[in-house]
Amino acid sequence: MEQSVRVGHRTIYEWLAALPAFLVLVFVIILNTSHTMHAQLLQLGESVWEGYFLLRHDPVEPSCNLNMDIDVELNRLIQERNSQPVDEFDLFAPEPVDPAIMRKSLTAAKEQCQIKYDQYDATKDRITPAVQLFRSVELGVAKFGELGMATQRVMLAILVLICGGTALVRRHHISLRPMVTAMDYRVAAGAQFIAFSILFYSVYSFKEIAFSAGIEVSTEHAVLHYLWIFGFGAPLLITLYQMVVIPKDAKPGGNFLTAQLAVPLYATMCIVSGIYFISADHPAGIGIYLNQMMELSQLFLNVGLYVWIGMLLKRTEMAQKVFNIFRPLRLPPEMLAVAVVALAAVPTAYTGGSGIFVIAVGGLIFMELRRAGARRQLALAATAMSGSLGVVLRPCLLVVIVAALNNEVTTDQLFGWGVKVFFLTTVLFAFFALITRKEPGEMLNRPEGDVWPEFKEALKPLIPYVILISVTLLVYAILLNAYLDEFSAPIILPVLLLVILIYERLSQEKDVLKRENLNIDYVEHRLEESWDDLRTGRDSMEKTLREATTETTGHIGALLMLMGMSVSIGGVIERAEVMAMVPTEFSSIWLAMALLVVVLVIVGMFMDPYGAVILVSATIASVAYDSGINPVHFWMVTLVAFELGYLSPPVALNHLLTRQVVGEEEVRLSKEEVKGENFYYRHEKILLPLATMATALILVAFVPLLVAY
Structure with a gap:
């Protein structure tokens, strides 16, 4: 339905799912960039106006009396003290007034008041129009960062519900095998109906507990409670619809037991954990663990960003040009698979999880290995392993979390040994890949002729990418003092890929003849493309971003729902x-x-x-x-x-x-x-x-x- 119903040349799915997900991801990037930008603005303000922290706000005029007459005030205080009755038997009665000491105190107070007024006047005089303009920007960035931090959990919940819902509608959730028969579709929909019923009951129970505990519930947490209730209530209707309406391409019949393999993994985990918590008279259990997941909102938002990064990378020509370097070497498919798996360890180290990397770049790796002549089974094996070797390398976020949770180890120790483990697994993969080759004799063959000229030609197209990457990273380093590490990677990489995509669009030559078969039927078939896209034979930046985000939402939904239920299963293991x-x-x-x-x-x-x-x-x-x-x-x-x-x-x-x-x-x-x-x-x-x-x-x-x- 979402592919046939269109509004403004965009599908309903793109308006209701892809666009909101895009806005959330962009918001996260801007939010995290604002933190770094604010720190740089504070440093810049301090370097231009010494003591800038005093100029960030208008100074408050001191309340002390600068024109105080010490003699008059001293006489007033003495008279006030002498007018009070004195009980000679009161052990706690104040000592008699010493005029000399009191005068000295009043003199010191007047001097301090003068200093405060001098600071007030000096600060007020330093607040020039330039300072006012600069601090309005700096304070605006600071307030945006504070607002963003306050809504970060809500943003993650929205992303989970939007993307999880679209994965449900498009039947994109992860299962042991795909749905093929009508029985598969009905069983999967029924299991998800039970799972969402449990989720709805759990989050509603948690809301009732939270609001009746006598403790004030913050606005953010109240919004979260109602988001979960609505977000897990609406899918009940969707799953009921899917139980009744089966896709036309589904094969008739099917086996009930075999259909269990088509049930999404998140639904199975939810049912298992739900049964445990309900039987333990703790129905709010899943809801509580989901809220604990929200406490790590930045981590799980980064998961979404990494998937989006992968979908953007998939639409660049950079990876293909990297593969072109290996083509002159005429490497056997097994050797190429080893090289790909080893090289993939570097980007995996920045994503912090092999599953994230497989979702992000797996399709590209499989395609390039097949293009190089690798058999499908080998290409699938290398794709599945493409993210497995880099989780022990710096600056993998997973290792950082291990060190943060365990005082017995440090990141330096783990990364030091991680390099050795990486080389070990690389050598082992090469060993097993080569000894199982179908044509062992070809392993010793070398490319005919001189491959250096062809190799140099393959390197040339990569030079602009090297320059673009270097310049972008340099700009971040100079302007924001941000370097590509486990903390900044999810923020820098999307911008870097957008720069690369813009370069590729600008560098493509417009060639009307690229669409030799351009006709009215073709135009009607691709209404979502602008005429300029069709005429020039290339996609616009808007279309590229839209398609990348559209593909991203399904993957994010499948992965985050699985992660959320995995946290719940962890709670079951812990409580049991x-x-x-x-x-x-x-x-x-x-x-x-x-x-x-x-x-x-x-x-x-x-x-x-x-x-x-x-x-x-x-x-x-x-x-x-x-x-x-x-x-x-x-x-x-x-x-x-x-x-x-x-x-x-x-x-x-x-x-x-x-x-x-x-x-x-x-x-x-x-x-x-x-x-x-x-x-x-x-x-x-x-x-x-x-x-x-x-x-x-x-x-x-x-x-x-x-x-x-």
Whole structure:
């Protein structure tokens, strides 16, 4: 429906979902930029007007009497004191007045008053029109930052509800397998109806508790309560509609048990946690944990920004030109896959989560590997692993959170060992990829002729990008004193990509002949494009941003809903004291490590990285420390175990995300492509990442123990 109903050449979906999501994301960028800008404005004000902090507001005239006559005031005070009756038996009666001491006190007070008036006059005289203009800007930026911080939780809730709702309408939520039959659609819709019923009941119960507790509820939290109630109530009608109205392309029939695999993961998590909290007579449980998620609003807003960054990157030509560098080398597909996975570790380090990176850039990586001749199973394996190697590298936000929650480790220690783990996993991936090649003899072949001229030609198109990136980062460094790190990356990267997109649009030559088959039917088929877009053969910036944001909303909704329910599952594990079943002491450090590895992999299979780190810090970490495992060693094992969990069936989240960004058709073709092959090649997309990360986990977990003991 959203594709057929249009208002002003835009779909209803773009007006009601993509545009609000775009505004929220832009608001977050401006808000965080304003904090840095305000700090720079304060420094600039201080450098231009010394003592600028005194000039930020109009000075208040002192209330003391500058023209006080000391003799008159002294006589008044003495007379006032002498008029009071004196009880000679009162132990607390004041001492007799000493005129000399009182005169000295009055003289000092008058001198202080003069100083205050001098400061007042000096400050008032320094407030020139230039100061007034500057401070109006500075104070305006400060007030905007304060307003933004006060509404940040509300912005995240709006983003979750808008994007989660659009993922629901477009059936874009993450599940173990796609919906194919009519039974799949009905079961998935029914499960989501139950999930949203539980969510509605939970947030309503939490609201009742909050408003009846006798504690004043802030405006922001009150708005959050009503947002959740409305946001989880409306989808009940949508899911009821989806249970009745099945897409026309759905296959008739289906099996009820098989259809359970098509139920979105967030719905399953919600039902499980809801049953636990309701049976424990704590129906507000999920609502409480959702509000705890809001306390980390900046973190989850950054998730949305990173997904948007990936969709913008997907629409640039930069990644393709980077791949062009490898083409003259005629690398075998396996070697190219190794190079791509290793290079992808760098941007992953800035996103802080492999799943986020797969959603952002996975489709692009798969496409380029296929273009280079990689078989589909290998391309799917490399895409799923593309974000797995960088979570241990600086400046990964996940590592920063680990260090913040655990005083036993520092970021320098974790990042230092993270480099070693990165090289280990890269070597292992290369080893397994190369020994499983179908044509081993080609590995030794070299490109014919001199590849240097072709290589130089491939490098030339990248020079403008290097200049643009350098200039943009330099501008941020000079004007805002902001550098590309784990804190500024989600704010700088969207601007950087917009600069690149503008450059690409301006550098494209207008060629009317590019649309050789341009006709009325074609124009009517693409009403959303302007005539200029069609005539020049290129998309406008507005259309590029609109399409990127439209694609982003579905991905954000699927990911944030999954993360929110993952936090709730973590609450169930914590409240049910599941980790209490794990012994707190072990007779053997080897046994302790083996058990912890299994537990950590299972946690990684069912929880998002941020929720998993919080859970492990609160429960499992102390068990490892008490067992004599070095804290740095334990957290390196944890990070690798999480990545193995994200690649392991039955959930295999990174593979589900890969399927989501690559498309069901490519996954289907990958299965047809390997018919008649042996077991490994039929399941290479699963087995290659598992072999790499499982071997890495065993080495990271147990080799240091061999050295230490």
